Amino acid sequence: MRVYNFSAGPAVLPEEVLQEAADEMFDYQGSGMSVMEMSHRSKVYDKIIKDAEADLRDLMNIPDNYKVLFLQGGASSQFAMIPMNLMKNKVADYIVTGQWAKKAYQEAQIYGKANKIASSEDETFSYIPDCSDLPISEDADYVYICENNTIYGTKFKTLPNTKGKDLVSDVSSCFLSEPMDVSKYALIYGGVQKNIGPAGVVIVIIREDLVTEDVLPGTPTMFKYKIHADNESLYNTPPAYGIYICGKVFKWIKKQGGLAAMKEYNEKKAKVLYDFLDESKMFKGTVRKEDRSLMNVPFVTGNDELDAKFVKEAAAAGFVNLKGHRSVGGMRASIYNAMPIEGVEKLVEFMREFEKNNA
Numbered sequence: 001m002r003v004y005n006f007s008a009g010p011a012v013l014p015e016e017v018l019q020e021a022a023d024e025m026f027d028y029q030g031s032g033m034s035v036m037e038m039s040h041r042s043k044v045y046d047k048i049i050k051d052a053e054a055d056l057r058d059l060m061n062i063p064d065n066y067k068v069l070f071l072q073g074g075a076s077s078q079f080a081m082i083p084m085n086l087m088k089n090k091v092a093d094y095i096v097t098g099q100w101a102k103k104a105y106q107e108a109q110i111y112g113k114a115n116k117i118a119s120s121e122d123e124t125f126s127y128i129p130d131c132s133d134l135p136i137s138e139d140a141d142y143v144y145i146c147e148n149n150t151i152y153g154t155k156f157k158t159l160p161n162t163k164g165k166d167l168v169s170d171v172s173s174c175f176l177s178e179p180m181d182v183s184k185y186a187l188i189y190g191g192v193q194k195n196i197g198p199a200g201v202v203i204v205i206i207r208e209d210l211v212t213e214d215v216l217p218g219t220p221t222m223f224k225y226k227i228h229a230d231n232e233s234l235y236n237t238p239p240a241y242g243i244y245i246c247g248k249v250f251k252w253i254k255k256q257g258g259l260a261a262m263k264e265y266n267e268k269k270a271k272v273l274y275d276f277l278d279e280s281k282m283f284k285g286t287v288r289k290e291d292r293s294l295m296n297v298p299f300v301t302g303n304d305e306l307d308a309k310f311v312k313e314a315a316a317a318g319f320v321n322l323k324g325h326r327s328v329g330g331m332r333a334s335i336y337n338a339m340p341i342e343g344v345e346k347l348v349e350f351m352r353e354f355e356k357n358n359a
């Protein structure tokens, strides 16, 4: 029996995709082997990775002057790869809205001058700071954001005013959850294990003029965007099986109607939970309303024992991985693309019942 899995990542994937992968496990489309066993240089695999890129380009409407790279090392490897490749002046501005942005900011300090130009740490990252007129550095190579804060449950609803500087965004936990205008960014990246596929793959969408040999001295070959772009993500063995699953998820999203349809569904789904949190006397959302994420919903009862009791009873009832991140406590429901609305409706029913029984 499948549970309702509210994990922040690795996270729920569409059942149709898992079923298809299961059907193809022993014999991928008459090749007589699993995709896991196949050469990444084979004709069969070449079609898998090319189709994945084409479908992603189609879904996100990615302009031709952007490269799409399927890399490995998770989102965290990008914390270093970005400064190594983009810090030409060795200066970058970071907006720190959570642990992931903070880690990226700290990593960048190894390579140059990373400036924290805004932060919401003063209120446990429960809001997105006003980014309409920030002190952007004159010589900044880029401005960095984490667009959806997985741990704290906040999301940038408007992009920062970068005053003409290149914008770099970590979209790990909101990837393909809604349409985005790629042309507003210099680089978009995300680990796929939150909303797209199995852990190990990180997708980078980067404007072509930033893909150059001009990187910081000492940058390892594997950490150069250019080597991967020149080799169409096949410089070395890519995370081949993971990319195959990503490709299936892209097709699944297209079948749902694309990113606009995904957004509509995600809004409807999140509203079920947020509306309940707003009316409940026991459960409270922890985030400023206008900054609420559609993907990650942290909430608390205000009583640690009651929180623990809730998490335990919810798990027994088939609602799993609701324990909040260790840095926030309480609960967090991650309701990514593949979480059906019934999962959220049933969770709310369960919460309502729990509130009645524990009032």
Ligand SMILES: *Cc1c(COP(=O)(O)O)cnc(C)c1O
Pocket: 009, 073, 074, 075, 076, 077, 100, 146, 148, 149, 150, 170, 171, 172, 173, 191, 194, 200
């Ligand atoms: C999970 C996550 C990361 C880290 O991903 P890894 O693949 O484990 O390195 C980075 N940024 C955000 C926003 C995340 O949600």
